Amino acid sequence: MSDHNILVDVRNLKKHFSKGTDIWGRSTEVLKAVDGVSFQIRKGETFGLVGESGSGKSTVGRCLIRLYDYTEGEVYFDGHDLSKLGDKQLKPFRRRIQTIFQDPYSSLNPGMNVLDLIGEPMNIHGLYMKEEERKEVVSALLEKVGLKREHLYRYPHEFSGGQRQRISIARAVSVRPDFVVCDEPISALDVSVQAQVVNMLEDLQAEFGLTYLFIAHDLSMVRHISDRIGVMHGGRLVEVADSDELYDNPLHPYTKALLSAIPIPDPKAARERSAFKYDFEASGDKQHAELREVSPGHFVADHE
Template sequence: MSAGTNRALLEVNGLSKFFHIGNKQTLRAVDNLTFQVGQGETLGVVGESGCGKSTAGRTIVRLYEPTAGEARFLGQNIFKLKGAKLKALRREMAMVFQDPHASLNPRFSVADIIAEPLDIHGLAGSAKERRKKVEELLDKVGLRPDHAARYPHEFSGGQRQRIGIARALAAGPKFVVCDEPISALDVSIQAQVVNLLKDLQRSMGLTYLFIAHDLSMVKHISDRVAVMYLGKIVELAESAELYGNPKHPYTQALLSAIPIPDPKVEAERERIVLSGDLPSPINPPSGCAFRTRCPYATEKCAAESPAFREIRPGHRVACHYA
């Protein structure tokens, strides 16, 4: 399901988020992002740790205030909303966090954790209705009604993440930012959580921004994939197109690192090993941010920042030579 065939639920234009740190330095965590997410779509966002994926997700839902740019949710500029309008938007957008241990209040029971959005938005008229809604949400994420009286420390990591998902869905959102929701879980549990998210998307008509660094799992859940490097999107395409026909050298290197189950094919294929370290977002390279690690870089790459251009329908790349 591509954004081209669906009305855009979210439109992000020129989004930047900079952090000012000591000695008057600026950390450019997110730098001029532009993309859309269609209704009912999952847009995967991948890249190395520190590339700005999580900061972008948190800025979109206004856990951080942006430095520049806009994000429109069903036509409304998220960053202009205040008061009651912002509170109403909070019902429509939710977030599932990376660490289910750190994101759940250990002093709250599971019932109180899940019901917090219900209480904030006045969505339960009585204690009986509140309890019923909590039990329905627990059932949706594969937990039992009696789990409501327990506390987060009594659960496994996978169960805690299910509680976090139930809380995110409590107010009935249309759009959910999944911020590396499986990276803190055992490999055996990751597929279960991804399959749960897919089932919930089908049954509730959800739209996801799915942030991760596991490219094989992103392929499994995403309709389209955006690849980020040093605060910028360097490639964006439909999932099958990106994995089958990557055009940016960074995307090619990331995909070459995905293990292949066939030992013979795995032994014979060529890995692309990037030279050098990831540059600092405090002092990014001139021109193309990837040029210091790119085997194809030229003087033009140092002098000019590449345009994020469409090289075929729905496939955009920020590279002079793609």
């Protein structure tokens, strides 16, 4: 992987939270939400990050956008170490790095109409300052995400969950970012809407040359959108591989367990398939093993 092709380079990222303090205010118990994660994302690709609730995947995303400061490690974006930058130095990167959150209702100001919601990031970053020009840009974006120009002056409560997520996506891409952290962007949506939103994200990626980190617990949908996938458990990566390789040849027992939990539309095949379970507690400290490359591009943590 040539360096000039890497947009995001995460090196030994750790994020620990204090769970308790003693009478002097010192931390007594630490939650290691992310505990030494390293991966790279190439320009123009989608890197899927999957794992069960509590695996640390969303914490990784929040560290990448500097919503959280890291305990240790570095995050390089286009060659710049974000951990070394102050608020003022981060501003140009905040335009280039955008986020789509799981719950569109809580991330959209209910007192703002669609024109203002999508136009606000443009205003913050000094784009399309003429009112008519901004209105035209917002209108065009609405159509790209499957909404209509007549929605410009409506408010979030007037839309369905899927429509609100489309507004959030339009807001995220309105400032022409390079990188978008998609933090479980479809998990709160109806199944019938999920595929539509994923297809729309792919269309926007192709049109605007976007790079995605796609965080989810639904492995079947992650396969559809991702070029490569990293599997997280207990704050660590246990396997990283190209999407098809991971599904066709999973090597870590935890990856096999996640794959065996994906629903199968054929009831007979579902009954005959044996669920694969993996007990990390019983496996000792192997969950802290480093990733090693077992075939080109396929990395797995030692689990024997």
